[in-house]
Amino acid sequence: MIGTVLSLERYKKLRVKYSTQIEDGMFDPNGFMEDMKPFFADRERKYLAYTSEKNEIDSRPKPNTDIIKIHNKLHAGMYSIVVDQAVNHFTGIPIKWDYDASEQKRTLIQRLKDKFLKNEIGLPTVPEAFNRLTSNLDSMRFAMLDPETATFQGACGVAFRLLEPVEGDDGWELRARNIEPWRAERYGNAGIYIKEKYDSYQKKFFQEMKVITRNEILTYACYGDLDFITNGTFKKIDETKNPLEVINLSEFKNNTNRYCDFEVAEEIGDAIDRALSDQQNEIEQFKLAYMLVTGTTMSKDTAKEMMNQLGIINLKDPSAKAEYVTKNLAKDFNEYHMDLLKKQFYTICKAIDFNDEVFKSNSSGEARKWQIISLEAKTNTKEQYFREGLKECAETIAAFLEFNDKVEIEPEKIIFTFSRSLPTDLSYLAESLPKLAPYVSKRTIQSQIPFVTDVDYENEMMELEDGNAYPDSEYNFGGGGNNDDRNEILDQTSRTGRSSKTKARKSDSKKVI
Secondary structure, rough: OOOOOOOOHHHHHHHHHHHHHHOOOOOOOOHHHHHHHHHHHHHHHHHHHHOOOOHHHOOOOOOOOOOOOOOOOOOOHHHHHHHHHHHHHHHHHEEEEOOOHHHOOOOHHHHHHHHHHHHOOOOOOOHHHHHHHHHHHHHHOHHHHOOOOOHHHHHHHHEEEEEEEEOOOOEEEEEEEEEEEEEEOOOOEEEEEEEEEEEEOOOEEEEEHHHHHHEEEEEEEOOOOOOOOOOOEEEEEEEEEEOOOOOEEEEOOOOOOOOOOOOHHHHHHHHHHHHHHHHHHHHHHHHHHHEEOOOOOOOOHHHHHHHHHOOOOOOOOOOOEEEEEOOOOOOHHHHHOOOOOHHHHHHHOOOOOOOOOHHHHOOHHHHHHHHHHHHHHHHHHHHHHHHHHHHHHHHHHHHHHHHHOOOOOHHHHHEOOOOOOOOOHHHHHHHHHHEEEOOOOHHHHHHHOOOOOOOHHHHHHHHHHHOOOOOOOOOOOOOOOOOHHEEEEEEHHHHOOOOOHHHHHHHHOOOOO
């Protein structure tokens, strides 16, 4: 946000202004659109720069000269590299939703103590409502929406997701969709979004604005065949009670000030576009190389006439000669200049150049890990804000389940697990982790293995495969007559990927420790 109109201070004041108006019941939709117009336009501009639909290079004027000049406007695509790299880093693997039953879990030492004292301890359970919640996630295609949300988050600095209850012939259903950042805003006490609709009776498009608070939903409409960023008048057309009593528009900030991933490096990104275009111009300019004519005088009209005659120039003066003038390309300098710009761009954006020699060579996993430490730090920040947005989504889904299915769930106990999608040097881990055995527990070492997401489950499967009994005697495969049970459980495991003990954790939702 550069300039007076787009200053961070002004944006914060506007947030206070319209949040207060909504709180006092005096919201002005037209004033809101007028004040937010430059900020909405800036978010859309950044997204178009990310998609390379419109960059600064597109507005570069053509040289004002009579000489024929190549005028390329190439996009290097640096913005999309930075954004997509972070998106794939933390949403490339679908985000996992779990329910926190930690207060019901016991450590191995506690389980052995309970067995010795013959305490009756139930298994950790997950509420049935959570299974319904995860079913809603599948129907709303959250796994597909998350990467798109993360893309808006990185490209525009903020993203929004709407979970809208819709009443149909078969009852209520919850629908999810991402709202473009240049069509929405979220405050602590309300959410505002605008979408384009079509009126079949008046046969024209119109803009519909909804202001969502915990108690009510206000609807405004602006008719006219106009662009979205318009000075049209919004008029209030409806006011209804909010059935969910939550703000069902979730915000996914990229950072505290809602800056995009390339906010502070736009000028360098534009310089890369210009440098790439200029180099391409020089290459293509060779076919339009200048001709040097010496020893004679030639007018402009005569030169044009001669060049149009099969490309042959007839010089009457015996001492006259004609030759092409070509320009030598400074290959080393051009490469140095482009590499310098790209290196600076990656550094400022905290992104990784995977064409670096570290990733091409046989460097150790530890060396590569330190190369991506800046990307990891940036991603951790994005992940924290993304988690806050998912918490708002979970609150909305929980409210819908209570409203529609009459079941309750505590959304604050829902855990979101993010997984990194970068390749791991398993040979390095296999060599280094065993060396830690004298100093840390086996469980701690197992937790450092990237593909082991549940250490308890992994230990259970290892004991199942070895035929060992569990400390709490839930399985007893060591004695005679137990082979059939063991084969049955192993068969279930081969089909589902989980043991029957793991399934039992979710089977009885009424057992509480």
